[in-house]
Amino acid sequence: MNQFGMTIDGQTVQGEMPSCIVLNPANEQEAFTAPVASIAQLNKAVESAKAAYPQWSALSQVQRDGYINKIADVIEQNASELAEIIVKEQGKPMQLAQMEVGGAVAWTRHTASIEVPVEVYEDSENKRIEGRRKSIGVVGSITPWNWPLMIAIWHIIPALRMGNTVVLKPSELTPINTLKLGQLLQDVLPAGVLNVVSGSGDVGRAMSEHKDINKLVFTGSTQTGQNIMQAAATNLKRLTLELGGNDAGIVLPGANLDAIAEGLFATAFINMGQTCAALKRLYVHESQHDELCQKLADIAEKQVVGEGSADGVTFGPVQNSQQLEKVIALVEEAKQQGATIYAGGVRPDKPGYFFPPTIVGNAQSGMRVVEEEQFGPVLPVIKYTTVADAVAAANSVEVGLGGSVWGDVEQASELASKLECGSVWINGHAEVLPHAPFGGCKMSGFGVEFGLEGLLENSLLQVVNINK
Numbered sequence: 001m002n003q004f005g006m007t008i009d010g011q012t013v014q015g016e017m018p019s020c021i022v023l024n025p026a027n028e029q030e031a032f033t034a035p036v037a038s039i040a041q042l043n044k045a046v047e048s049a050k051a052a053y054p055q056w057s058a059l060s061q062v063q064r065d066g067y068i069n070k071i072a073d074v075i076e077q078n079a080s081e082l083a084e085i086i087v088k089e090q091g092k093p094m095q096l097a098q099m100e101v102g103g104a105v106a107w108t109r110h111t112a113s114i115e116v117p118v119e120v121y122e123d124s125e126n127k128r129i130e131g132r133r134k135s136i137g138v139v140g141s142i143t144p145w146n147w148p149l150m151i152a153i154w155h156i157i158p159a160l161r162m163g164n165t166v167v168l169k170p171s172e173l174t175p176i177n178t179l180k181l182g183q184l185l186q187d188v189l190p191a192g193v194l195n196v197v198s199g200s201g202d203v204g205r206a207m208s209e210h211k212d213i214n215k216l217v218f219t220g221s222t223q224t225g226q227n228i229m230q231a232a233a234t235n236l237k238r239l240t241l242e243l244g245g246n247d248a249g250i251v252l253p254g255a256n257l258d259a260i261a262e263g264l265f266a267t268a269f270i271n272m273g274q275t276c277a278a279l280k281r282l283y284v285h286e287s288q289h290d291e292l293c294q295k296l297a298d299i300a301e302k303q304v305v306g307e308g309s310a311d312g313v314t315f316g317p318v319q320n321s322q323q324l325e326k327v328i329a330l331v332e333e334a335k336q337q338g339a340t341i342y343a344g345g346v347r348p349d350k351p352g353y354f355f356p357p358t359i360v361g362n363a364q365s366g367m368r369v370v371e372e373e374q375f376g377p378v379l380p381v382i383k384y385t386t387v388a389d390a391v392a393a394a395n396s397v398e399v400g401l402g403g404s405v406w407g408d409v410e411q412a413s414e415l416a417s418k419l420e421c422g423s424v425w426i427n428g429h430a431e432v433l434p435h436a437p438f439g440g441c442k443m444s445g446f447g448v449e450f451g452l453e454g455l456l457e458n459s460l461l462q463v464v465n466i467n468k
Helices: 039-058 061-077 079-090 094-113 148-161 176-187 201-209 222-234 257-268 289-301 321-336 387-394 409-416 451-456
Strands: 006-008 011-013 017-024 029-036 119-123 127-135 138-142 165-169 194-196 215-219 238-242 248-251 281-285 340-343 358-363 378-384 402-406 423-426 459-467
Touching: 006 039, 006 176, 011 176, 017 079, 029 079, 029 176, 039 138, 039 165, 039 194, 039 201, 061 079, 061 094, 061 148, 061 176, 079 094, 079 148, 079 176, 094 148, 138 148, 138 201, 148 165, 148 176, 148 215, 148 451, 165 201, 176 194, 201 222, 215 222, 222 238, 248 257, 248 387, 257 289, 257 402, 281 289, 281 387, 289 340, 289 358, 289 378, 321 358, 321 378, 378 387, 402 409, 409 423
Parallel strands: 138 165, 138 215, 165 194, 215 238, 248 281, 248 402, 281 378, 358 378, 402 423
Antiparallel strands: 006 011, 006 194, 017 029, 119 127, 127 459, 340 358
16 A cells, blocks of 8 residues: 555545655655645644644643553554655665654653643732643644654644644655554544644645644744744744754864764764754864764765665665755865865765765865755864864854764863854764753744653643732
8 A cells, every 4th residue: 555645633535636756765766645635625624623622622631641642552553664654755774764663652652741830930828820831722733854753743742732733744755654643543532633634835834824723833944934934923823943953063172083983973974964953064173183084984984875674774865856966066066175075975876865974074164065954964074273263163154953062071061052052962962852852043943842841832821810
């Protein structure tokens, strides 16, 4: 079976528009056929979510947690099929796809365990003032193609847990996993609580403007986030925007390169570099530049590039042709401008959107491979003379999602506050956890996900002033 349906009001429906072909990026062949929703179908999904909202929001927290734990059970029971779909439509190696499914289960269960306290602002002899949390209404979710199941869960579960209903649109490049999730949950959730519609940008734009969607959660590009923010003004809908990043890592002078090389490589090339919070620019003291580039190149050369379900493969394809073309262009331009390719840099002569892990040494500020988010298997390494120079360069871009400092823990910790980004890792990067808030600053968006703070983003604060 290679055709999947949307979920609207608890039922599986096909799209009213011509279907969309979903390609397998490892062979450029058709893997699935996906339905495409009309705007009328989107409106029906929103109506369904709006109708289901009063009953769902009226449930006790214990009751909703019971539903959410059943969601985790269903994902766990269907883990094998979900992982296989991820490999076929997204391209990542099977082991990483299995980790994505496992992460979705873990995030779901943890979210159901978070206690939401009542804040007490005053409790005196004559007065008590409390801050209580209320649900918002219908939450819209628009998800990207790099972690199709995981990010859907990041959006869905906190919204449901706080008493909201959801309308979700996955990327048209990787819709199948989310469509399958919607179908699986039809037997778990009351009709209308979760609706999944697939389609292209016109459906997303209609969601952004829709007056019956009270909040929108979006993970994706900064430009699209700006468009969503403008459209959301129609009803002042709440927003959580996790947008593009160009995360910098700084290796402190004298750092033990043998101790950090594997970590640097893993966090730069996780999911073939197609991760918002992956390490995307690496600043290294001029005295250690050549040595570290060679160590990273040695690790890169050991990777087995191929189709994700094949035995021994550690490195899959870029997800789509447009992203691959951007990666190739950035590398070629860097070569022409004097950068040194220590590993990779050439697309293999075979079907599929493959590009090997590429280490670009002697990169410089001003090169597009440094200034722009590559979102692919490329890591530019830039020399610096002083740590102050490295910090200034790290902060020079308009985005600020994550950053990292590698080396002596005390010195690195002191430097962390100087980086203009939402998350700073010391001797690590790209680690997101269900109990730790995550979000960006500057043009990387606003709002946070995960932990209590992320959960509260799916609620409204109501202050209750009691005169005793």
